[in-house]
Amino acid sequence: MTGFASAPGRVNLIGEHIDYNGGMVLPAALSVGVSIELEPREDDGVFVTADQYDAPVERQLSKDAKGHWSDPSVGALREANTLGLLTGGANLTVRSNIPQGAGISSSAALTVAILKAARDASGVSALTDQDIAIAARRVENEYLGVPCGIMDQFAVAIATPGKAMALDTASLEYELLDLPANHTFVVIHSGVSRKLTDGRYKERKVECDEAKIYFKTDNLCALEPEEIAASSLHEAARKRALHCATEHRRVLATVDALKAGDVETIGAMMNESHVSMRDVFEMSVAPIDALVASATEAGALGARLTGGGFGGCIVALVEKTGKEEWLARLLEAHRDAWFVCEA
Known part of the structure; x- marks a missing residue:
């Protein structure tokens, strides 16, 4: 079964580098984002087509990250297998209007969207958006080697455009707040x-x-x-x-x-x-x-x-x-x- 999902980018209004130090952060979801179409495979192959890159790429789940733009996709699919959402690789179609390297969480949005698409393909409804966010952080930390906190993943997995998320990164309790009217x-x-x-x-x-x-x-x-x-x-x-x-x-x-x-x-x-x-x-x-x-x-x-x-x-x-x-x-x-x- 083909899975579909999307995730927004995020801007952090205030609270930088404190999500891995126990602090409160205040990100907001953006109108730009990533959408994913995921077709499960029976082997460990990963085939990624992305509209921000000219050529598709073929990878394998068993291979480590290598500093390539497709690394988050491979890492997310490996995590999806660990969670029992998939039993192999996948063909991915990635569409994004999030600028790369802009600091608005293109990597987190991609990872979260792939995990949500895998959840959609599997029909496993017990896995919550909060579970997805925590799993996406593991991809960043353990597969990509980025020592980030949980803020980006929570914001793109849960928040919606027009809302800010006051997130206590020590307890993972959060509150969604309206942005200023004027x-x-x-x-x-x-x-x-x-x-x-x-x-x-x-x-x-x-x-x-x-x-x-x-x-x-x-x-x-x-x-x-x-x-x-x-x-x-x-x-x-x-x-x-x-x-x-x-x-x-x-x-x-x-x-x-x-x-x-x-x-x-x-x-x-x-x-x-x-x-x-x-x-x-x-x-x-x-x-x-x-x-x-x-x-x-x-x-x-x-x-x-x-x-x-x-x-x-x-x-x-x-x-x-x-x-x-x-x-x-x-x-x-x-x-x-x-x-x-x-x-």
């Missing part, structure tokens, strides 16, 4: 691409793990910022922990502001978040910083890097009535940047 979150690609397999992402994860060992905790976000600042932990790990603790508190404030319709506070928290990502977690790059500065100068209430860092997208909070003028002014000043979508 403002929009605009996603702009900086023109600088990046991949989560970039060693700098893993380096930040290692530094956070060092801080966890020092403080004897799995939850850096539960620590008091003053305790971290006064510690004798080496500078890099201390700064990463400090970002986690303060970013968690910014997310909590943003969630409260979103519920209250307080867009000024949301914007202020976004601005503070970017400063922390730039100066404390040290995950930004000059073109991103310039784009964020221009976004606020042009009238955005707040703007920040979103995603794993070192390139990709920014997200900006802009009044709907002035969005087009704001966007034209921003793109005129940054010719390499381009509009992705809005939430």
